[in-house]
Amino acid sequence: MRNGARQTRAVSGNVMTTFNQKKIEARQKDAMGRIRSDVKILDCTIRDGGAVNNSHFGMETVRAVYDACADAGIDYMEVGYKNSRGAFSPSDFGEWRFCDDETVKRLVGDNKRDVKLAVMMDAGKSDCRASLRKKSDSPIDMIRASAYAGGLSEALDTVKYAADLGYETSVCIMAISTLSEREINKAFEAAAQSDADVVYLMDSFGGLDGHRLRYLLAKCIYVCSDAGKRVGVHIHNNLQLAFANTIDAVITGADIVDCSIAGLGRGAGNCRTELMVGFLRNPRFKLRPVLECAQNAIEPLRRSFDWGFDYPYMATGLLNIHPSHAINYKKSENRGSVADFYESLSED
Amino acid sequence: MRNGARQTRAVSGNVMTTFNQKKIEARQKDAMGRIRSDVKILDCTIRDGGAVNNSHFGMETVRAVYDACADAGIDYMEVGYKNSRGAFSPSDFGEWRFCDDETVKRLVGDNKRDVKLAVMMDAGKSDCRASLRKKSDSPIDMIRASAYAGGLSEALDTVKYAADLGYETSVCIMAISTLSEREINKAFEAAAQSDADVVYLMDSFGGLDGHRLRYLLAKCIYVCSDAGKRVGVHIHNNLQLAFANTIDAVITGADIVDCSIAGLGRGAGNCRTELMVGFLRNPRFKLRPVLECAQNAIEPLRRSFDWGFDYPYMATGLLNIHPSHAINYKKSENRGSVADFYESLSED
Numbered sequence: 001m002r003n004g005a006r007q008t009r010a011v012s013g014n015v016m017t018t019f020n021q022k023k024i025e026a027r028q029k030d031a032m033g034r035i036r037s038d039v040k041i042l043d044c045t046i047r048d049g050g051a052v053n054n055s056h057f058g059m060e061t062v063r064a065v066y067d068a069c070a071d072a073g074i075d076y077m078e079v080g081y082k083n084s085r086g087a088f089s090p091s092d093f094g095e096w097r098f099c100d101d102e103t104v105k106r107l108v109g110d111n112k113r114d115v116k117l118a119v120m121m122d123a124g125k126s127d128c129r130a131s132l133r134k135k136s137d138s139p140i141d142m143i144r145a146s147a148y149a150g151g152l153s154e155a156l157d158t159v160k161y162a163a164d165l166g167y168e169t170s171v172c173i174m175a176i177s178t179l180s181e182r183e184i185n186k187a188f189e190a191a192a193q194s195d196a197d198v199v200y201l202m203d204s205f206g207g208l209d210g211h212r213l214r215y216l217l218a219k220c221i222y223v224c225s226d227a228g229k230r231v232g233v234h235i236h237n238n239l240q241l242a243f244a245n246t247i248d249a250v251i252t253g254a255d256i257v258d259c260s261i262a263g264l265g266r267g268a269g270n271c272r273t274e275l276m277v278g279f280l281r282n283p284r285f286k287l288r289p290v291l292e293c294a295q296n297a298i299e300p301l302r303r304s305f306d307w308g309f310d311y312p313y314m315a316t317g318l319l320n321i322h323p324s325h326a327i328n329y330k331k332s333e334n335r336g337s338v339a340d341f342y343e344s345l346s347e348d
Numbered sequence: 349m350r351n352g353a354r355q356t357r358a359v360s361g362n363v364m365t366t367f368n369q370k371k372i373e374a375r376q377k378d379a380m381g382r383i384r385s386d387v388k389i390l391d392c393t394i395r396d397g398g399a400v401n402n403s404h405f406g407m408e409t410v411r412a413v414y415d416a417c418a419d420a421g422i423d424y425m426e427v428g429y430k431n432s433r434g435a436f437s438p439s440d441f442g443e444w445r446f447c448d449d450e451t452v453k454r455l456v457g458d459n460k461r462d463v464k465l466a467v468m469m470d471a472g473k474s475d476c477r478a479s480l481r482k483k484s485d486s487p488i489d490m491i492r493a494s495a496y497a498g499g500l501s502e503a504l505d506t507v508k509y510a511a512d513l514g515y516e517t518s519v520c521i522m523a524i525s526t527l528s529e530r531e532i533n534k535a536f537e538a539a540a541q542s543d544a545d546v547v548y549l550m551d552s553f554g555g556l557d558g559h560r561l562r563y564l565l566a567k568c569i570y571v572c573s574d575a576g577k578r579v580g581v582h583i584h585n586n587l588q589l590a591f592a593n594t595i596d597a598v599i600t601g602a603d604i605v606d607c608s609i610a611g612l613g614r615g616a617g618n619c620r621t622e623l624m625v626g627f628l629r630n631p632r633f634k635l636r637p638v639l640e641c642a643q644n645a646i647e648p649l650r651r652s653f654d655w656g657f658d659y660p661y662m663a664t665g666l667l668n669i670h671p672s673h674a675i676n677y678k679k680s681e682n683r684g685s686v687a688d689f690y691e692s693l694s695e696d
Contacts, residue, residue, distance in 0.1 A: 209627070210558075210592065211599070237588075239623060244558065244592025251559070274659070275587060278666040279557070291659065291687040311622070311639065318626040339639040 037282055040256040042076035043069050043273050044234070045298065046096055047120050048258075048265030050080055053305050056094035061297050062107055065261060068293035070113035072277060073285045075256070076142060078118040079104055082132075087125035098131075104139045116141035120172070121162075123147035123154040128161040135166030146172035146202065149183045156194045163195040170198040170232065176216060177207035177320050184216065188223040198230045198256060203245070206238025206268055206313065207320035210248045217252045230255035235271050237263060237309055238317025242271040247279060261290060262298040267323035268313035306330070315342040385630050388604040390424035391417050391621050392582070393646065394444055395468050396606075396613030398428055401653050404442035409645050410455055413609060416641035418461035420625060421633045423604070424490060426466040427452055430480075435473035448479075452487045464489035468520070469510075471495035471502040476509040483514030494520035494550065497531045504542045511543040518546040518580065524564060525555035525668050532564065536571040546578045546604060551593070554586025554616055554661065555668035558596045565600045578603035583619050585611060585657055586665025590619040595627060609638060610646040615671035616661035654678070663690040 045065050046057055062079065069077040080096030081088075088097050095103045099119045108117075117140050121128060124147075132143070143162035147155035152173065159169045171194060173179075173187050191199040201216055208216075213233070220231050233249040235242045235258070246257050259276045263269035274294055277285045312326035315338065329341050336344075393413050394405055410427065417425040428444030429436075436445050443451045447467045456465075465488050469476060472495075480491070491510035495503035500521065507517045519542060521527075521535050539547040549564055556564075561581070568579050581597040583590045583606070594605050607624045611617035622642055625633045660674035663686065677689050684692075 209595065239627070240585075240588055240591045240620070243588045247557065272588070275662065278662065279587070287690065288687040291690060292685060295659070295686050311643070314623065314626065337640060338643050339636040342635065342639065 036250055036280075037284075039250050039254065039280070040075040041273065041276060041285070042078060042118060042232070042256055042258050043074045043260060044078040044258045044270060045260040045262075045264050045273070047078035047080050047118075048260055048270055049298075049301075049307075050094070050096050051266035052264065052307050053301070054093045055080055055097035057096050059106065061301070062096065064293050064297035066107055066113070066115070068261065068289040068297075070115045071286060071289035072273075074115055074273070074277075074290075076116045076118050078120060078144065078258075079107065079140075080119055081126075082119040082121050082140075082143070083125045084127045084131065086127075087122075099140070100131075101133060101138045101140065108139045112139065116168070118142035118144055118170075120144045120146055121155075121158050123151035123158070126158065128158045132162055132165055132167075138167075140167070142168040142170060142197075144170040144172050144200070145196075146174055146200075148174045149179055149187050152187055152190055156190060156196070159194055159196045163197075168198075169196050170200050171196040172200040172202050172234065174202045175204045175322075176201045177203055177205050177212070184219065185223075188220050191220075192224040192227045192229060196229060198232050199224050200232040200234055200258075203233070203235045205320055205322060206236030206242070206317040208235070208245060209239075209241065210245055213245050214248055214252045217249055217254060221253050232256035232258065234258035236265065236317075236323070237268040237270060238313045238323065240309055240314075242269070243275045243279075246271040246276060250280075262294040264298055264301070264307055267307065267326060268309045268317070269307045311338040312341060315345055318342075319345050321345065384598055384628075385632070387598050387602065387628070388423040389621065389624060389633070390426060390466060390580070390604055390606050391422045391608060392426040392606045392618065393608040393610075393612050393621070395426040395428050395466075396608055396618055397646075397649075397655075398442070398444055399614035400612065400655050401649070402441045403428055403445035405444050407454065409649070410444065412641050412645035414455055414461070414463070416609065416637040416645075418463045419634060419637035420621075422463055422621070422625075422638075424464045424466050426468060426492065426606075427455065427488075428467060429474075430467040430469050430488075430491070431473045432475045432479065434475075435470075446479075447488070449481060449486045449488065456487045460487065464516070466490035466492055466518075468492045468494055469503075469506050471499035471506070474506065476506045480510055480513055480515075486515075488515070490516040490518060490545075492518040492520050492548070493544075494522055494548075496522045497527055497535050500535055500538055504538060504544070507542055507544045511545075516546075517544050518548050519544040520548040520550050520582065522550045523552045523670075524549045525551055525553050525560065532567065533571075536568050539568075540572040540575045540577060544577060546580050547572050548580040548582055548606075551581070551583045553668055553670060554584030554590070554665040556583070556593060557587075557589065558593055561593050562596055562600045565597055565602060569601050580604035580606065582606035584613065584665075584671070585616040585618060586661045586671065588657055588662075590617070591623045591627075594619040594624060598628075610642040612646055612649070612655055615655065615675060616657050616665070617655045659686040660689060663693055666690075667693050669693065 080099040082099040145155035145158035163169045171191050233254050235245045259273035260270040261273045263272045274290045277287050312329045316323050316326045428447040430447040493503035493506035507519050511517045519539050581602050583593045607621035608618040609621045611620045622638045625635050660677045664671050664674045
């Protein structure tokens, strides 16, 4: 994989508008009528859910998701953030914000099941040199280094460090819906030349429509595929498009897609694992364990905290801005109407 | 319009696989980057919501939706069903199940606003000859005759009767996701040759994915457009695809789309009017009145009855069957798990 990085093609205007239609079409060949059987699922319930509850999950909930993923044939489970205690105080955040190897070993026990484990390391909030041991000493399989476009070089440094230790790696380009064409080109080129195994488009604001997503994904595949990268997507549900856009991504040629059980995740949440498993109709994936986990382990969490589509998240999605505006609005005591909130954001 | 009906082209296998790409592309010309500015919105909040609460809406709720539609620039508001008292007992169903001209006149008052009013007449449950007066004597603008494929001739009889009285007319082909290619061809040909102004694809079961929808819509446009028909879609949210599929329909060339405020409608509900108005970014449409109506008039109804995405509706959507299975499951006292429900349906 990594040896291919030097074959990456440069991105110049003309080339980028034509892409390589043959290559893209070859990835779509299963799309019409048959569902692509090679696509992989990463379940990010506990990691993205950690943005909702400060990663305060009990071990029984994390284990319920772990077992559900293994039983359902899910390929990867992201068990949390591997961020530094300097960035997040352990008195405010649960152990799945740090994902020490010891924590993850307690999850796995003596019986590591057939689902790879991933953690996310945020640029500016994690320290690979302090927190990563050799892969052979760790229960973690994949390091996902995430950053906004401006912090990409730090994320790629994490990727390189983790790859050298033997981990599978992803680089996750956040807030992809907000980037200019120039920023996109630069980010994709840097990702293509990196050590990452997977390049992820993160629709952190839930602001992408299907047309833009397909365009960005096709472009990313064009830039990164000769370098042997796989390409993934992570979509939020601000506009009730998380599932639809994830299907579109599968058909456009994504190799791996993020989903979460019951859609658990920041703000409007994510594409639901149960919808994706149901849709793919791939005998490799089982729906029952996901439905049971959703009903028994995740839905009851709604008594303690709140996620999923709601008007304020729709407002930030339509305006393509960070959901924190909506989260703060929902928490405020003397909030005005949703219409006022939307218009105040529009005028900012 | 109606004079064009005889130019309808016959549907034979070969022709249908090629369509008329030029025509379809011409309808998509606004699609890339610019949002189509000619598409019309029909708000079906009160009509489809009537399937949830037996059409027991108070006049203040119906008027809130009417004013919101007018203020927002919505083109049509469907105020209810115009079904017969023989099919629905007035002791069980509210006045918006029958939409007598007198009822609708009370809504409109002396101040008919700039939004056309539609009613739905179900095949087998309505009687056009008994209930329709001349258009010039009625506050109603459009008659939407709906039927499953098997009842289409009755719906087309209603369409003809209503058209002769001077009404704008739609034929609504229900449960479109369940029809065989032969049934589709037959239904589209009959619709093309009819007096209907609009031919509607109704995804009653919420079982369509975007690919199938685009295919069916392109086919319908091919068959019906030379006859001067407009084409519309009505999508349910069982798979959280209502908004995405409605966007896809707009881009594929639909002339008119159904939406409902807060998604109010049977089972998983409909495409939300607020999402569609927000997405279209057409200065003709205003988001504020829709958001205010959603927050003040429709959301409070959740205290009395239930609609919107839920696992049982997802199950019937994945299995492409009527949501009544899910509605009954949700009402049953001793129901088993969602996984059991899904598997019992799969085995039926």
